[in-house]
Amino acid sequence: MSSNLIRELDCFFDGDAQATLARPVHRLHTVRAEALPAFLETLSPAQRAYLAFVGFTAKAASIVILPPSRDADDGALVMDAVLGLGSDRSHVPFGALPFGLPPDTLWRLAALDVDFGCAILGFGLGAYRFGELKAATAKPARLACPPGVETSLAAVRAIWMGRDLINRPANLLGPEELADAVVLLGEHFQSELTVIKGAHVEDHYPTIAAVGRGSERAPQVAILRWRGSSATAHSPLISLCGKGVCFDSGGYDIKPSAGMLRMKKDMGGAAAMMALASLIMAENLPVRLVLRVGCVENSVSGRAMRPMDVVRTRSGLTVEIGNTDAEGRLVLCDLLHEAAAETPDLLIDAATLTGAARTALGPDLPAMFCNDSIWAARMMEGGRATHDPVWELPLWPGYDSWLDSNIADLNNVSTKSFAGAIVAGLFLQRFVSGARAWIHFDLYAWNDQNRPAAPEGGEIQAMRAVMFSLCGQYANVPATQG
Template structure:
């Protein structure tokens, strides 16, 4: 059974249309036609309100018994976020329904549900918000929103309640829910199989875990595309002996955002029953400080056999991922994707909203970037510039976990990970933020499932073209 505190049920939708009031979503070029269709009193009211159908404009229309309808302006916005404020804007008395219009209904229902998200586990106040009629034909939008809610809940949960063991248990429960074959590595077995994960977790009283599960769609044969997902699940990151400043730790509960995103993708894939074979690996760990923590200048032996000098204990995410990536490649998948809140350098380059994409496969990378724009979940490609590969040299080991130069930190982190990818296996690395700094339509402040829907769109495309 999934821990319901980490997997809320979307409670803002219904299939019952009885008594539902209409919501008209309109663009500027469709406003005149809407005014002609509305009852005379409502049309006059809308005109007098100087409503211009700009994106985000919202008007409640009067009727004989109070509010009878609502009008939402879309402007030129085709994203789901155009509908992200409706849950809070519409009166909560009785259900509402979206009238047909110049918009994608799937995006509209998704956006409504994304905007209805709340993380209220520790707040006593009551929730208020409208209910929207969502036809069964658009259940896929609700399923995607449910996966996003799950990712947000995982990232938002405070680290005292979501440590490595709890994150691993959640991953296991998710796998079991969909009948996936699952293994959990801990203790001496983890030290043997994932030595760098063990090294990162050695400083914490909360032991590390690695969860691996395999799933196959009901229509997936032996030749179906085989995709392997790997996620960084650092439940809290102090930086280790290279201690972060206090301000740098304030959001470090989100350092497991890559693992949460991978689990969100996996959930969406399994619920959609895509005809693919799927492997998922999540490294669950806490980077802490103690007498047993790894030190700068330590040398670690990775699962691959390569030795790594620890140049900085705050570059722990790549140590968590490298063993997972090497194991993933042992199974010879058709595609490996990893997700991680890996570097501040990626945020300096692209800001908080654009995950940085690195890839050794132009076709896959182009497809992900294209589909990210289509589903309004964008990523932006940065180069795996081989000219910087020498920056990872070490005088005592095969490589260092950080660059010798104070530049291109996101690039060199990706180059480090590439060392553990078997030649010939397509691979994509997503360096993401997993957080909204402020609340916007459909994107409340807090944890966010960045790149999840883009990856899902890519896997759908792969599954249908195979």
């Protein structure tokens, strides 16, 4: 694992130092549809005519570079560009700028009525590309950072880190490398770190060991502990658990080839929880934090778990394996049981867990399950405020018996074809007794195509929604909106 886990944001530059750059810094204007007539009055007749000629209506994410209103006296031509915002109040339109403006040009926001934090967030997310395996990559335009946007920059860094992890091919990111990434994250923030390997995984995390037994790359569990600078031993304890399946073949219930094409992203839950932990630590929330990541590969061999095997969990409950491709809940259940034993004030897990959640809600809307109505409402509000949506599905107790097994305490799947995401949530709920509140996110962790602020590839979902909620509850820290 490369030591530069948290990358420098090379799409930004110091706005206070622009006079020393010896390069022109161009002006970037933003305009909403309703404000377009007033904006046009500020332009020269030629510029107004040009916008009319190209049909500019201030549609969200539309970009036009204006012709210069007059010749530059010193040969350093300073240009003006206009970004349409339409009626969109989110960060998303700004994500069109990095690769919609000429490459490696320098820009500053000329508008005074724009939310700078929102602009920085969108620009940074749109500038992301996974280029570490390419000889050369396109350079984005660069934006001057105004003061007061540190929270947005921290969010962008966290999301870049998480996207990098998801996008890295499985041959370069196995269980050991993912555990190493947790170590690097912890070292960056001077955290306490533990990595469990070998026989200790078999002894203390038996279901993680069962999932990883079919792979030559042995499973590991990485644990990070951190305390905010103003936190005490009695401060709120936030516990995070991430499914880190670095590649999922499905095991003996093997996936078809098309179903495996994106299975390097099956550690997206771990990446999301690592990104959230990174942001919590960067913002120095006055809390105690524990991050647990189950790092494992679900492969096929003579040692792999089989359908109808029975494994004993860390909690003592026995689980019949109804389907080896439902391995994510097995990875999480031991982590959740260990985390819940510490009586956290809030226990959160994330996983790319079920296709049923995607069928119900699509790729952009993570399913949320919560056993506490107050926290559920906070998370829904956080999603709305940050344009990082989540949607609550019920932990419907009427389906709990669907997990019954004739020979074990429970099955890891239901024989019924309905409500797969709910059934998975009910399985996990068996292992969270002791936590004061528990939230489970079933997410996709991927963008299927390039969109403003959301380039194709790995994606970190629900992080900003959670952070908004945590800041509102535990600290007077401005959460990153969007």
